[in-house]
Amino acid sequence: MKRFLSVSFVLGVLAAVAWANPATRRPSDDVRRNQLKRNRDLVEKLVKGGLLLSDESDPLKRADHCNALALSLAREIEDAATNKEGPRAIEMGAHLEILLKQGVAGNLYAVLPEAPPRSTRWKQIGEVGKQTMAVMDPLEKRLKQAADADPDVRRALEAVGNGRAEVNNALREAKTPR
Amino acid sequence: MNCKIVQRHLLAAEDPESPPADVQYHLAVCLACRQWQRRLGQIARHVLQLPVPPSAARADLLDRILNPSSRARAAAPATAEERGWRKVVTTLRLRSRAGLSAAAAAAALLLVVLAAWVLWGRQDQNGPTAIVEQPVLTDPLVARLLEQDVRLAAARTPQDRVKILADLADDLRTETHNLVRTADVADLRDLAEHYQRVVLQGVVKRADGLRSLPARQRRAVLDPIAAQLARAERDATMLALERPAAAKPFGMIAKAAHEGGNQLSSLPRE
Numbered sequence: 001m002k003r004f005l006s007v008s009f010v011l012g013v014l015a016a017v018a019w020a021n022p023a024t025r026r027p028s029d030d031v032r033r034n035q036l037k038r039n040r041d042l043v044e045k046l047v048k049g050g051l052l053l054s055d056e057s058d059p060l061k062r063a064d065h066c067n068a069l070a071l072s073l074a075r076e077i078e079d080a081a082t083n084k085e086g087p088r089a090i091e092m093g094a095h096l097e098i099l100l101k102q103g104v105a106g107n108l109y110a111v112l113p114e115a116p117p118r119s120t121r122w123k124q125i126g127e128v129g130k131q132t133m134a135v136m137d138p139l140e141k142r143l144k145q146a147a148d149a150d151p152d153v154r155r156a157l158e159a160v161g162n163g164r165a166e167v168n169n170a171l172r173e174a175k176t177p178r
Numbered sequence: 179m180n181c182k183i184v185q186r187h188l189l190a191a192e193d194p195e196s197p198p199a200d201v202q203y204h205l206a207v208c209l210a211c212r213q214w215q216r217r218l219g220q221i222a223r224h225v226l227q228l229p230v231p232p233s234a235a236r237a238d239l240l241d242r243i244l245n246p247s248s249r250a251r252a253a254a255p256a257t258a259e260e261r262g263w264r265k266v267v268t269t270l271r272l273r274s275r276a277g278l279s280a281a282a283a284a285a286a287l288l289l290v291v292l293a294a295w296v297l298w299g300r301q302d303q304n305g306p307t308a309i310v311e312q313p314v315l316t317d318p319l320v321a322r323l324l325e326q327d328v329r330l331a332a333a334r335t336p337q338d339r340v341k342i343l344a345d346l347a348d349d350l351r352t353e354t355h356n357l358v359r360t361a362d363v364a365d366l367r368d369l370a371e372h373y374q375r376v377v378l379q380g381v382v383k384r385a386d387g388l389r390s391l392p393a394r395q396r397r398a399v400l401d402p403i404a405a406q407l408a409r410a411e412r413d414a415t416m417l418a419l420e421r422p423a424a425a426k427p428f429g430m431i432a433k434a435a436h437e438g439g440n441q442l443s444s445l446p447r448e
Contacts, residue, residue: 036317
């Protein structure tokens with residue numbers, strides 16, 4: 001009796017988990033086919049970007065390559081906002097946030113110990129930062145225009161803003177005397 | 179990193195709100211896991227609000243230590259509280275083992291229903307913005323490639339770069355495999371070309387740069403990659419035979435894996 005109840009209990013828990021867990025839901029075949037077509041160029045850029053990153057040992061140049069990828073993502077987000085595709089703007093916004101935080105800012109932080117203020121490396125950090133802002137300024141401007149009417153765009157804007165803030169932190173830290 | 183692993187990490191984490199970077203990455207691109215994390219946080223917060231039943235155990239223990247003569251009280255009849263519980267048990271006729279088991283099972287079931295309700299059913303109504311999330315159907319291939327790119331951006335050693343490139347190639351191969359029934363042949367061919375490029379221009383080229391490492395360290399990096407390429411060649415060859423329509427892309431993958439494996443094994447072993 002006891003064993004029967006224990007087994008029933010465990011099975012009940014597993015059934016509840018399987019039924020309710022949203023992580024088990026996958027895009028349908030049609031959705032995947034469309035994603036593959038739609039993201040064809042982006043996939044190509046990500047593969048090429050990966051090869052370039054693997055070829056580079058200088059953190060500043062790696063940050064530079066990440067900026068190039070950030071530009072591709074920024075264009076996808078702008079297109080999504082223009083075409084009122086909120087979920088896509090969120091998806092790409094999340095990617096851009098991570099890329100800025102871990103790819104760009106992460107590499108800027110890595111250079112800081114060898115870049116005392118006013119050194120050549122220090123100036124190069126500033127250049128990389130300027131490139132990031134050149135990508136982010138028009139994107140954020142565009143997203144702000146659409147954010148009031150679309151909560152998804154607002155979420156995308158929040159995500160890319162978080163990424164930009166991390167790059168700004170790294171740039172501020174570079175200016176701090178060490 | 180997949181949803182299962184991320185959710186296990188979160189369950190085991192002392193503070194699920196601040197997970198490590200790789201988990202954060204997955205959370206950023208996976209709506210389902212973000213919702214899961216939020217509900218886990220809700221449960222953690224609600225557990226703290228559960229009333230703790232009053233207990234006299236601490237006071238009793240102190241009393242026994244400070245006043246040994248009170249030990250006699252331990253043998254005294256049950257307290258009023260205990261008598262109360264016994265009364266409940268008797269009233270509900272739960273004295274038999276079967277009765278108690280049934281009551282325990284009912285309580286457990288109630289607990290499961292409550293947990294499921296809190297974990298999956300409730301919307302976060304206390305959030306400052308209360309945004310209703312629409313389903314974001316993340317493209318798993320884009321997410322994986324970007325994750326590998328971010329890892330490459332952070333990689334500090336040539337060994338790490340080779341390993342990550344091998345993972346990147348394997349992601350492309352796995353996705354081609356997963357999409358064999360769904361995608362057009364032209365799209366599969368694109369993926370196969372990417373695989374070819376990553377193996378031959380990435381993995382093999384970077385592996386060649388490991389010549390300066392001691393042989394043992396080099397083998398520790400390259401042997402698993404060679405085994406991975408051998409598996410890729412075998413699987414792709416079988417798929418090319420099983421699915422003649424997709425023979426070309428899978429033939430390309432098999433060929434690239436074969437060439438890559440040969441070039442890795444041509445590196446000096448000692």
